[in-house]
Amino acid sequence: MTTQPVRFYQVGSFAVGNRLLPDDDRTVQSDQNRTNSLDSGHRACQGCGEALGARYALDAAMRATGGRLVAVNATGCLEVFSTPYPETSWRIPWLHSLFGNAPAVATGVAAAMKVKGKGDVRVVAQAGDGGTVDIGFGCLSGMFERNDDVLFICYDNQAYMNTGVQRSGATPPAARTATTEAVGPEPGNVFGQGKDLPRLAMAHDIRYVATATVADLHDLEEKVERAMQLHGARYLHILVPCPLGWGSAPNDTILVARLAKETGLFPVFEAEYGKVTAVSPIRHRTPVEDYLSIQRRYAHLFGEHSRTDIIARIQAIADQNIATYGLIDDEADSRGQKEVTA
Amino acid sequence: MELPFAITLDVGSSHANRTGSWRVERPIYVDRLPPCNDACPAGENIQRWLYQAEPGDYEMAWRQLVEDNPFPAVMGRICYHLCETACNRAQLDEAVGINAVERFLGDLAIERGWSLPPAGAESGKRVLVVGAGPAGLSATYHLRRLGHQVRLVDSAPKLGGMMRFGIPAYRLPRAVLDAEITRIVALGVDVELGHTVQDIEVERNDGGFDAVFLAVGAQLGRRVEIPAGDSSRVLDAVSLLHRVAEDDPPLLGRRVVVYGGGDTALDAARTARRLGATDAVVVYRRNRERMPAHGDQLEEALVEGVTVRWLSTLSRFDGDRLVLEKMRLNDEGFPEPTGEIEELDADSLVLAVGQDTDLSLLDHAPDVAVDDGVVEVLPTMMTGESGVFAGGDSVPSERTATVAIGHGKRAARGIDAFVSGRAAVNADRHELATFDRVNTWYYSDAQRTRRPELERARRQSTFDEVVGGLTEENALFEARRCLSCGNCFECDNCFGVCPDNAVIKLGPSLRYEFDYDFCKGCGICVQECPCGAIDMVPERI
Numbered sequence: 001m002t003t004q005p006v007r008f009y010q011v012g013s014f015a016v017g018n019r020l021l022p023d024d025d026r027t028v029q030s031d032q033n034r035t036n037s038l039d040s041g042h043r044a045c046q047g048c049g050e051a052l053g054a055r056y057a058l059d060a061a062m063r064a065t066g067g068r069l070v071a072v073n074a075t076g077c078l079e080v081f082s083t084p085y086p087e088t089s090w091r092i093p094w095l096h097s098l099f100g101n102a103p104a105v106a107t108g109v110a111a112a113m114k115v116k117g118k119g120d121v122r123v124v125a126q127a128g129d130g131g132t133v134d135i136g137f138g139c140l141s142g143m144f145e146r147n148d149d150v151l152f153i154c155y156d157n158q159a160y161m162n163t164g165v166q167r168s169g170a171t172p173p174a175a176r177t178a179t180t181e182a183v184g185p186e187p188g189n190v191f192g193q194g195k196d197l198p199r200l201a202m203a204h205d206i207r208y209v210a211t212a213t214v215a216d217l218h219d220l221e222e223k224v225e226r227a228m229q230l231h232g233a234r235y236l237h238i239l240v241p242c243p244l245g246w247g248s249a250p251n252d253t254i255l256v257a258r259l260a261k262e263t264g265l266f267p268v269f270e271a272e273y274g275k276v277t278a279v280s281p282i283r284h285r286t287p288v289e290d291y292l293s294i295q296r297r298y299a300h301l302f303g304e305h306s307r308t309d310i311i312a313r314i315q316a317i318a319d320q321n322i323a324t325y326g327l328i329d330d331e332a333d334s335r336g337q338k339e340v341t342a
Numbered sequence: 343m344e345l346p347f348a349i350t351l352d353v354g355s356s357h358a359n360r361t362g363s364w365r366v367e368r369p370i371y372v373d374r375l376p377p378c379n380d381a382c383p384a385g386e387n388i389q390r391w392l393y394q395a396e397p398g399d400y401e402m403a404w405r406q407l408v409e410d411n412p413f414p415a416v417m418g419r420i421c422y423h424l425c426e427t428a429c430n431r432a433q434l435d436e437a438v439g440i441n442a443v444e445r446f447l448g449d450l451a452i453e454r455g456w457s458l459p460p461a462g463a464e465s466g467k468r469v470l471v472v473g474a475g476p477a478g479l480s481a482t483y484h485l486r487r488l489g490h491q492v493r494l495v496d497s498a499p500k501l502g503g504m505m506r507f508g509i510p511a512y513r514l515p516r517a518v519l520d521a522e523i524t525r526i527v528a529l530g531v532d533v534e535l536g537h538t539v540q541d542i543e544v545e546r547n548d549g550g551f552d553a554v555f556l557a558v559g560a561q562l563g564r565r566v567e568i569p570a571g572d573s574s575r576v577l578d579a580v581s582l583l584h585r586v587a588e589d590d591p592p593l594l595g596r597r598v599v600v601y602g603g604g605d606t607a608l609d610a611a612r613t614a615r616r617l618g619a620t621d622a623v624v625v626y627r628r629n630r631e632r633m634p635a636h637g638d639q640l641e642e643a644l645v646e647g648v649t650v651r652w653l654s655t656l657s658r659f660d661g662d663r664l665v666l667e668k669m670r671l672n673d674e675g676f677p678e679p680t681g682e683i684e685e686l687d688a689d690s691l692v693l694a695v696g697q698d699t700d701l702s703l704l705d706h707a708p709d710v711a712v713d714d715g716v717v718e719v720l721p722t723m724m725t726g727e728s729g730v731f732a733g734g735d736s737v738p739s740e741r742t743a744t745v746a747i748g749h750g751k752r753a754a755r756g757i758d759a760f761v762s763g764r765a766a767v768n769a770d771r772h773e774l775a776t777f778d779r780v781n782t783w784y785y786s787d788a789q790r791t792r793r794p795e796l797e798r799a800r801r802q803s804t805f806d807e808v809v810g811g812l813t814e815e816n817a818l819f820e821a822r823r824c825l826s827c828g829n830c831f832e833c834d835n836c837f838g839v840c841p842d843n844a845v846i847k848l849g850p851s852l853r854y855e856f857d858y859d860f861c862k863g864c865g866i867c868v869q870e871c872p873c874g875a876i877d878m879v880p881e882r883i
Contacts, residue, residue: 010396010822010831011872012786017834019850020397020822029838032847040843040860041356046364047864051841086351087358217838243864251865254839258783 013218027221028059035062035091037071042089043081047250049240049257050078050155053214054126057153057238058092060221064228065122070095070109074102074127074136077162078155100135102127103143106150122228123149129156129170133195144204144233151227151234154197157242165245169195172265173317174310175297177245182300191313198271201235205274208234212268214241215258219280223270239266247296259291264318267325281329282322288315361842365863367878369836369856374775374828374874378425378440383745384411384480385752388425388440389829395443395821401456403821404447408458411747412483412526413476415452415518418445419809420509421744422636430777430827436790439812439820446817452521461529462489467761470495470551472539472703475503476743477557477734479526480750481757485555486529488758493549494531497538501527503559504735505743507584508606510613511805542703542710542730553729553757556704556717557750560697560735566601570659570691579610579694586613595689597621599664601656602694603633608640610692611648615802623686624650627669627677642809646802653677654684656691664688699736714738722756722766723749731757775828779874784835788823791816830854830875836867 009020017030028034037058044051062069070093073079079096082089097105106125113121125143127136132154143150159177160166167177167189174188182188201209207230212220220238227234241248241256248256260266261280265288268280289311292298301307322328345352378388387406394403407414418441429437467490471478474496482492500506501523505514527533539545546554563578570576577592579600585592598614600607603626611622624643626633629652633640644650651666655677658665668682701717704710709727711718717725717732724731733749735741759766794810801808812820830853837845837854844861845854868876 009786010824010826011784011833014784014786015833015835015872016838017832019832027834027838030834032849036843038843039356040857041359041361042842043356043359043361044841046862047866048841052839055841055843082356087354087356089356249865251869253841253864253866254870 016217027217028063029056029217029221035059035067037062037090037092038082039089039091041087043084044077045242045244045250047243047253048081049214049242049253050128050157051081052253053155053220053238053240054078056214056217056220057126057224057236058124060224061122061124061151061228062092064225068118068121069093070113070121070123072097072102072106072109072123072125074125074131075099076128076131077157078126078128080162097125099131101139102131102136103139103148103150103152106152107143107146107148110149122151124151124153126153126155128161129154129158129197130160130168132156133169133197137195141200141204144201144206144235147206147232149231149233151224151236153236153238155238155240156197157240157245159242159245161242161245169193170197172314174301174314176300177297187300187307187310188297198235198237198269201237202271202274202276204233206235207232207272209237209271210235210269211237211239211266213239213257213261213266215254215261216268216280219268226270245297247299248294252294256291256294259286259294262286263288263291264322264327265291265314267321267327269325276325279325279327282327285328288318360859361862362844362857362859365858365861366881367863367865368858368861368881369863369865369868369876369878371830371853371856372828372875372877373772373830374779375772376775376827376829377428377430378438380771380774381424381428382748383424383740383742384417384748386410386425389824389826391447392438392440392443392821392824393826393831395447395818396824398818400447400450401454404451404456405459407444407447410751412458412480413448413522413743413747414444415448416476416505416514416522417744417747418442418448418811419514419518419807420505422742424744430775430780431823431825433777434780434782434785434825435787438823438825439790439793442791442793442812443817443821446812446814448522449518449811452518458483458525458529459487461486464491465489465761467491467552468493468550469757469761470546470549470554471557472496472542472545472554473503473557473559473734473736474498474501474533474535475557475559475734475746476505477559477746477750477753478503478555479523480747481555481557481731481733481754482531482750483526483529484751484754485757486526486531488754490552490758490761492531493534493551495534495537495539497536499536501533501535503557504561507587508580508609509743510583510586510609510616512612512616512801512808513609515807539703541706543706545703546730552761553731555723555750555753555757556725556730556732556736557734557746558699558701558703558736560699560741562698562700563693564696564698565693566656566695568656568659575688575690576659577690577692579606579692580697582610582692583613586617591617594619594692597662597687597689598623598692599686599688599690600624600692600694602626602696603628603635604694604696605635605639606697607692607694608635608643608648610694612643612646614692615646615648616805618803621687622648623688624648625654625656625666625686626650626652627655628671628675629653632671632675651684651686655679657683659688659691662687662689664691697735697741701736720756721752721768722759723753724756724760729760731760772828775874777827780825780827781870781872781874784833784870784872785825788819790823791820826873828874831873833872835870835872836876839866839870841866 563580734746
């Protein structure tokens with residue numbers, strides 16, 4: 001008689017929790033006593049991906065550090081919706097910096113902790129994509145170069161959402177924003193510009209760089225935990241869909257993030273000292289249309305005057321990512337990561 | 343109040359900001375009826391017992407199972423598992439092997455000697471059950487659990503009805519059947535075997551019974567009129583199977599022809615093979631698509647060397663030659679004769695053209711309506727006569743053991759209501775849990791585990807069981823393939839994906855609750871619930 005391994009857990013590790021898994025293998029988010037670093041009552045929009053990403057990341061960091069954690073927060077949506085004076089949603093030590101200097105402030109906090117003999121207190125700095133790839137980039141690059149003991153987390157929602165959806169250096173091609181309108185022969189954001197910050201971070205040869213999405217909680221938590229086990233400059237880039245700026249339905253936030261990964265448009269990987277060490281393979285390969293068509297920021301590509309040429313260019317970007325990072329792997333099991341020998 | 347420079351207000355929590363007021367729709371937890379439960383003729387809560395089997399709580403799973411059906415090991419062998427036909431997972435990869443898990447639990451219960459839940463507190467009411475087949479035994483079990491005394495009579499020398507005398511041992515080993523029947527009798531049942539009820543009214547009045555359940559089955563093999571030179575070579579399938587079950591097999595010869603297209607025809611042909619027939623040919627008037635026999639039964643028969651003559655009817659049987667006439671299907675799908683004749687060598691002919699029920703015991707019960715040879719019943723299984731209930735093959739229905747077991751349960755509830763002077767109430771059924779509500783992303787990819795089949799060569803000559811059981815590992819794997827359609831299985835997804843921490847986790851087996859003070863109504867929890875157990879409803883104004 002053939003035998004099947006019993007290591008099959010109905011929802012495996014795709015869902016947040018799983019009563020069939022041993023306690024140690026369950027997520028922080030499935031814990032009744034999780035920190036809830038970002039508390040209820042915050043003013044984020046319905047279905048906000050950033051609120052979700054921030055709680056996922058910081059709750060995981062709190063567990064990894066045993067609660068010895070300080071967070072520094074650049075100006076941006078996350079800061080605005082969580083701390084309208086005099087209320088705060090933060091249940092952890094939290095410091096608001098300027099828009100552009102969160103990495104430098106975090107460096108200072110880490111240095112101060114060391115001086116005060118509290119070297120075990122770890123520091124996380126966080127910002128949106130604007131505060132990371134544009135306004136804060138100088139400070140961030142310096143923090144990387146000095147190899148300061150900070151985990152910097154970028155919640156990437158691909159534009160300046162808080163101020164009214166203006167283009168940032170992380171806005172993808174063809175996306176409509178308030179400053180890249182869907183008009184003219186090449187509607188939306190231009191192709192060929194913008195900054196791929198995970199790769200820029202890797203170019204600094206820092207200890208650890210990783211990407212994640214709010215659609216794969218187990219992966220996100222593992223990466224935060226791994227980052228907190230390491231010292232020196234570390235960078236985590238989390239894709240957080242924005243229903244307002246992307247024009248996606250509030251209940252589609254996780255679906256959109258999942259499709260970003262499954263199409264290959266957002267490669268999910270880990271890198272150490274500038275080299276990719278692991279990638280999360282695509283589970284069900286999906287054409288980019290499925291991702292684009294549920295977001296109104298791409299509405300001008302569909303309908304009566306559909307722009308199949310532009311969609312094809314976006315598909316080419318996805319295909320290139322799949323080839324570059326090796327995102328399709330027949331050998332990988334249905335969830336495990338693929339180790340890269342590079 | 344001491345405040346820092348330029349600060350005029352004390353710091354406060356955002357809990358003061360009740361974001362629930364933003365909401366126009368609210369999520370609510372729902373329970374839906376899973377298609378497996380919906381399809382089960384015995385009314386089992388299949389999803390629930392799979393859920394209990396998933397972490398390995400086999401006894402708890404078995405106890406949930408026998409709440410509705412006291413024959414898990416029998417069912418795991420002979421049930422035609424409509425649950426698997428209905429299973430939503432079939433639309434994802436393959437249906438969950440529910441039947442195989444049921445058998446695993448049933449066999450484990452026998453091996454470990456688990457006993458059925460005890461009889462209920464004595465009600466003082468007495469019920470006569472006529473017929474100890476699946477319907478009668480099921481009714482007996484449920485009546486005992488409700489505290490009613492049961493007198494169970496059957497004309498046969500042993501309990502089991504068609505499960506013993508109709509289903510061959512290679513499909514249902516007698517040790518398994520005996521074990522599950524013994525457990526029911528152990529609840530305290532007054533059994534009388536070899537007793538044929540001649541007149542139901544006399545029997546009821548003499549015994550002073552409060553109610554009667556008729557489950558006499560359909561024991562009479564139907565005959566068709568065909569010119570036959572030697573009628574001793576013609577017999578019906580019911581008699582054949584009955585005699586084999588009683589260890590008194592008739593001599594069939596080497597070339598056996600079975601006429602009919604149901605499961606009984608296939609059982610007769612497979613039995614003939616085991617009795618030594620080199621040729622076992624099934625003759626059927628229509629084609630394979632229109633055959634009433636279940637597909638897996640046909641597959642097993644063909645593998646064992648049974649052959650089928652499709653679109654053929656019997657015309658004459660003289661000596662050792664059977665004359666067949668070819669048929670064709672007309673536009674409505676009815677077979678029509680073509681006039682084309684074929685001949686077939688045959689030592690004997692087995693007729694499997696349906697069964698009739700012997701209702702002579704109702705001759706003096708004018709209120710019990712009989713139509714087309716079967717007893718008319720209400721939804722409670724009560725006949726036209728007050729206090730007389732009927733079920734199983736003797737009422738209009740699909741004639742399977744599982745249906746009969748379901749009748750037994752329903753009748754027991756009807757009888758319970760009747761003897762206590764209550765109106766029978768049917769529990770409300772939840773809305774069906776449809777596949778489109780399942781978020782398939784979350785389920786691990788896994789193919790179904792197959793039950794090993796006995797080596798083909800072995801089973802042609804023996805009455806050993808053909809289909810084997812699952813190992814524990816496989817059974818666990820199979821149970822965990824369940825999608826839990828429409829009912830929360832506590833995966834924590836809603837608790838995890840809420841951006842506003844507005845889902846409260848209540849703890850193991852207590853599920854979750856929404857915190858409507860803070861729920862903004864984004865609906866991510868609804869979208870990401872794997873099993874479709876959350877609905878979005880408009881907010882009350």
